[in-house]
């Protein structure tokens with residue numbers, strides 16, 4: 001600029017990102033789909049944190065919701081069904097400088113990806129994991145998912161889902177080294193924003209289960225809660241999700257809940273009749289695997305050469 | 318029952334001499350119940366011999382059961398060491414000399430055809446006086462049976478001698494046996510003691526000292542009790558060329574580090590795991606990390622994630638793991654992610670023969686993923702190649718933006734052989750991930766019309782932002798289901814292999830360029846095939862061999878080479894139907910895997926000979942098979 005080589009810090013200062021910088025392709029979700037609300041919120045969180053677009057990577061599996069990376073203007077990795085988490089862990093493993101986001105559906109994460117879900121929570125890499133839970137398989141058109149309520153009619157169970165749904169909150173809480181569990185509906189923008197922002201700022205895996213509207217295949221999954229917010233339990237605490245009085249006014253049922261208290265967290269999480277909203281569990285001391293996996297990245301080529309020669313020496317004839 | 322093979326004659330020269338007799342090579346086995354350290358004895362012996370400049374090949378003898386009862390054929394555990402004054406490339410035929418800690422384990426080796434008439438057995442004799450009458454009887458029955466069938470059995474009080482030095486001879490007898498072998502084969506004492514020091518270096522001074530004492534006692538014992546005494550000259554007189562001695566899995570591990578890869582993401586599976594064990598031991602010194610994933614799918618997913626982020630990674634597995642990884646390999650092909658996949662093949666299908674060798678993953682490596690998924694497939698045929706081919710794999714993976722599958726097998730994994738020490742260069746290491754700005758006019762897949770190659774943006778590069786996807790995509794990586802895009806992008810991915818093929822030279826024929834019979838092999842069978850071919854050629858037979866390293870793309874010039882021979886036949890360790898079977902004819906016969914590929918590729922009527930005995934091919938067996946084929950050709 002002006003014939004001068006800009007100092008990098010100046011350059012960073014000069015770059016200001018607008019929402020448009022985080023926009024990707026035009027989102028092709030159904031009208032009224034909760035995924036759109038999450039996408040817009042994510043753009044805002046990125047913008048407000050002024051993340052460098054080239055330094056963020058959005059990773060997903062397969063499903064309606066897993067189209068997410070295509071709609072964000074950062075780097076993205078749209079992987080395989082159920083495998084978002086291993087791919088994301090790999091991205092972070094040797095690139096701790098990257099800001100990693102995962103978008104995954106209830107089928108993607110809790111069914112085909114269940115093994116990876118359990119272990120990824122334990123790895124506790126520094127990343128955000130957004131679960132788009134619509135209680136149904138959307139992309140493949142209305143099959144039963146692990147969170148489909150008992151009796152709900154689907155194309156694989158026309159007379160009603162036979163089994164009690166899985167409770168992803170209690171399962172996740174049961175995994176050792178889990179560090180951040182929140183739940184939020186997609187239809188409350190300020191709360192969604194604060195929750196995703198808190199997950200993003202958290203050091204470790206910020207696991208956010210989003211109750212996501214799918215008006216096409218599972219309208220009844222969210223409708224009761226959308227129409228009757230008193231059927232949800234708002235969790236408040238100074239270490240919890242920040243919320244202004246406007247948000248609090250919506251929820252008549254509230255509980256002061258200390259997110260550091262695992263037993264109390266289990267208590268609110270297990271009540272399927274009254275989904276908790278807010279920060280359920282927080283452990284800021286849990287070891288973060290990306291700190292170990294990135295070990296040795298500062299080693300110079302000269303040191304490597306010496307170490308490799310020492311390794312060869314051991315086998316020397 | 319002892320069934321020494323018909324061809325066997327003793328290489329062991331009768332005793333009665335104090336000066337060592339010079340011989341060109343010997344095959345030695347140490348066999349015991351598992352847990353008695355026979356393998357450590359043999360490995361140390363092989364290593365010492367390698368360091369003395371001998372050609373060496375060692376093969377582990379692995380028990381058929383996990384917790385076998387003591388003194389049972391199923392429990393036979395140990396090691397075979399073939400050493401000579403020339404370069405040794407395989408395990409050879411029948412053993413010349415065996416040290417056995419009990420007689421029962423020998424039955425399993427005899428059933429495997431490991432011995433011949435004249436094989437010398439140095440056998441622990443304490444069983445002759447065992448308090449249990451059944452054991453005494455079994456022992457004397459076995460000894461007379463062995464002798465009747467031509468083994469030369471010497472009953473020795475090895476344990477009694479060990480008891481003078483240790484209360485637990487079960488733990489110390491192996492170093493005693495090493496001392497015996499060191500005397501019998503005139504090993505240099507200072508090299509032996511140094512090797513013992515290194516072997517037990519982690520266990521402390523006391524352990525080193527007591528093992529050295531046992532070694533010395535064994536050496537003394539053999540000098541007094543055993544008249545066999547040999548010298549095997551080194552074959553490398555050029556001591557200026559440094560060498561190393563490793564097994565194939567250690568070679569893979571060294572290759573990973575020499576290639577500059579920083580991440581191995583794996584899930585334990587025999588016989589691949591020891592490669593990761595080795596890497597885990599030293600990786601941190603070069604700044605690398607081993608991730609033990611929750612399963613093979615996650616292991617390769619993790620590796621792909623790291624590769625996508627600019628740190629080309631490696632995943633090491635065996636057949637069942639490769640099966641789980643196929644969908645991810647398809648993703649790496651589709652999205653053009655460089656990646657190195659090492660498959661240490663074992664017996665299949667399913668859990669198959671976990672510890673034993675087979676070459677039966679070729680077709681799943683080539684064609685395993687759904688859809689058309691062109692990738693590079695290489696096969697290492699020596700332990701040295703295990704090291705260098707990992708380096709090559711990474712280079713190819715990055716240059717061609719493609720996953721590379723490197724096939725090795727259980728034989729290479731556990732075989733130990735000396736080879737030239739690689740001269741490691743800094744250029745081999747990963748250059749720091751390019752984080753300079755990307756030219757936004759260049760799409761994420763800027764396919765070169767000619768070669769299909771394209772440079773890739775790495776996260777962190779400004780203006781390079783793109784979404785990698787396994788869906789059909791345009792050059793800007795936008796999802797596209799239209800016919801043209803799909804057709805064109807398939808062509809681009811496919812032509813990378815065509816372009817790579819153009820850079821390869823036709824393989825070299827071992828032996829004459831023309832003749833009656835051409836044997837084609839791949840992988841670990843190289844040494845055994847060439848040894849058999851050399852022997853037949855010395856006898857004047859018009860037979861040659863060809864060994865393939867590149868299996869995808871297949872090496873060039875094959876049709877032309879094949880046309881110069883009356884018959885072409887593959888030799889492989891995987892299953893094929895045998896035409897001698899009355900049910901089998903040309904129509905229903907299933908061919909060995911490489912034969913299938915070569916027939917399709919060259920339209921030559923390539924025959925095959927293959928077996929799945931679970932052990933490496935022996936040159937003697939191949940000699941007989943190939944002779945028979947040559948005879949049939951002449952008739």
Ligand SMILES: Cc1ncc(C[n+]2csc(CCOP(=O)(O)OP(=O)(O)O)c2C)c(N)n1
Pocket residue numbers: 062063064065066081104105106107108109132134136137138139140145
């Ligand atoms: C290995 C594999 N099996 C099955 C599929 C088909 N499939 C794609 S998405 C999907 C379910 C998606 O449901 P969910 O994860 O809940 O996401 P949603 O579409 O509801 O957002 C299935 C079964 C696939 N792509 N790959």
Ligand code: SF4
Pocket residue numbers: 028029030032033034035064065134138139213214215216217
């Ligand atoms: S099917 Fe449901 S989840 Fe999928 S885009 Fe439409 S509304 Fe959203």
